[in-house]
Amino acid sequence: MVSIKEVAQLAGVSTATVSRFINNPDQVKQHTRERVQKAISETGYAPNTLARNFRRGKTHIVVVVLPSVGDPFFEGIMEGIWRVAREQGYSILVRETLFNTVDFDEFTHMIFSKQADGIILLASPSPFREGVSIDDERKQPPIILSCENVTPELKNFPSVRIDNVAAATEATTYLISLGHKRIAFMFGKSSSTLTADRETGYRKAMKKAKLPIDDTWVSEGGLTLEGARRAVRKLINSSAPPTAIFCANDEMAIGAIHEIKAAGLSVPEDISVVGFDDIRYAEVVDPPLTTIAQPAEEIGERTMYRLCKAIDGSDIGLGAETVPHKLIVRRSTAKPPQSS
């Protein structure tokens, strides 16, 4: 592997000059520039990134932690992250948790040990160790959340997300406005604020409409197709089956629709279904899914920008940056059946 020394030798200059030629050509005289350029071409020299990063103390790497890349919702977020990353000269290292909780310390350690310059969390790390709090004023390592798919302990962490409470209220209220009274809520991990907030919104809307909530209507499905299908089977067989189901994400909603149809019922004639996220499959399932759209790319972009600022040492403060959501009405929702 050819090093800067050999290039310098061949060009008859010092290594410093070669380095300057690469990083700041303006400092180098035209005449010298040509000689160095020639030497580089001849040797096929490429600067050793390991050495450079080591010397500069920067990895130019950002780790994105998410439950599963297969979830199409994350695609949009990643798109936004990548755009900014490319613009700012970062590479993205992806770390899947596969829905296992991971130790938060693992990520702070990645920063301390210079494996990465910053971290974006789209998944739940395990709760903090005792005594660690995020509210205090001491400088945090450059770690930021998106979508708040995390444990409540991290509530004050820098993050970018929609107002999940308001969005869930809106979705539920829409079902209520159609005439539904028995509305179920189906969610993922109960320990995440994401889920908790959406449940809060749901309960808020039900309460406002003075509608009762049957305990059997609120069920954990795991945010997956399969989990949703299990949960739906239970709901359908219960003594007072709901006429509408509000799912904490589209993946569950798609699984729910499938299972409802498999049971010989129709969507939306027998049961209305509302999803959350507006993934691209939402439009092509049968019937097309009513759902809450999140500006995923924008979330990704703003998260990455904020992280870059943190890496550069700026104070980005605590708390969430909120982006707008939107209710998308398609054909998976309708008035409840007459008999209800």
Place this chain on the structure above:
Amino acid sequence: MVSIKEVAQLAGVSTATVSRFINNPDQVKQHTRERVQKAISETGYAPNTLARNFRRGKTHIVVVVLPSVGDPFFEGIMEGIWRVAREQGYSILVRETLFNTVDFDEFTHMIFSKQADGIILLASPSPFREGVSIDDERKQPPIILSCENVTPELKNFPSVRIDNVAAATEATTYLISLGHKRIAFMFGKSSSTLTADRETGYRKAMKKAKLPIDDTWVSEGGLTLEGARRAVRKLINSSAPPTAIFCANDEMAIGAIHEIKAAGLSVPEDISVVGFDDIRYAEVVDPPLTTIAQPAEEIGERTMYRLCKAIDGSDIGLGAETVPHKLIVRRSTAKPPQSS
């Protein structure tokens, strides 16, 4: 940031001893070990990965290049890659191409400039520059393909994949066995061997059954939902619409089903649809999709293993490593309508 020097000083030993303690504790006497451990705990020392990697000349990073993480088929492959990566101590840096061709040189450069130890290509790089050939005996940089979603020039590159020709033949033959005579084929980028092989398999089966192929039946849709929908509209409105459509991936098949139903036709009563990949949505679309299943995780694992070997300097040879596929029959296929 605390360095090994400070730990050594605090423990009253040399930096060499601290280094040995970290990398090879057995070499260090029990007594010393305790002192060093104490110093590490007290200082909160974490070895600087940048320095270590630089010294060792290894990044412990593998780049995976793919068109889009949003495609659920890649999820399985990534799963397999990650499993092995974790086992072998690598981090995965993901690079999306968003269906743009990227310069192959970019990846060899990443290796030369020590940004990564190896590359896995799941997406099409642009054709080689003139004069570069992959058949020659000179040692290749550690780059490997999966799924052969690439330009034909790379045909001899080390890769892991199913036998696309045989799989496509099988799928087409299955349609023929149901009685279909007018079978369309819908594919993505025509420049990839993946598509070419599947088309070859399709043509082979048609030829064997002595069935003609209408040119309008073979159409490029871009491997996306939207592309497939456009292509279906054309097919339906043609003078001799097909009774079955074989799609080069499930994403297209799902788009096709949706568009067929939107046009007021039924699947499979009017038109049968076959996909490719068996992504997890294949089972929950309506009707559930008949498709070719690929052992995605296994592909990912074997790819990563082979790459690790290449990185370690072993000769992994040229050419493809083949894994088995399987036709999954669901309800999107049936006999053609009577009138045909």
Place this chain on the structure above:
DNA sequence: CCACCCTATGTAAACGATTACATATCGCAA
């Protein structure tokens, strides 16, 4: 013509770990 400054380049010291080689220490056999 001198003094000064500015520009282009060279010299060499970092960065923080690893490791070849040198040295010290200890145990044990002769």
Place this chain on the structure above:
DNA sequence: TTGCGATATGTAATCGTTTACATAGGGTGG
């Protein structure tokens, strides 16, 4: 006791860049 080998530790060079500082050369103003 001496000598040898094995074991544990220290010394210092090294990886390839960057960069603070030194220096040389060239131009300008007085």
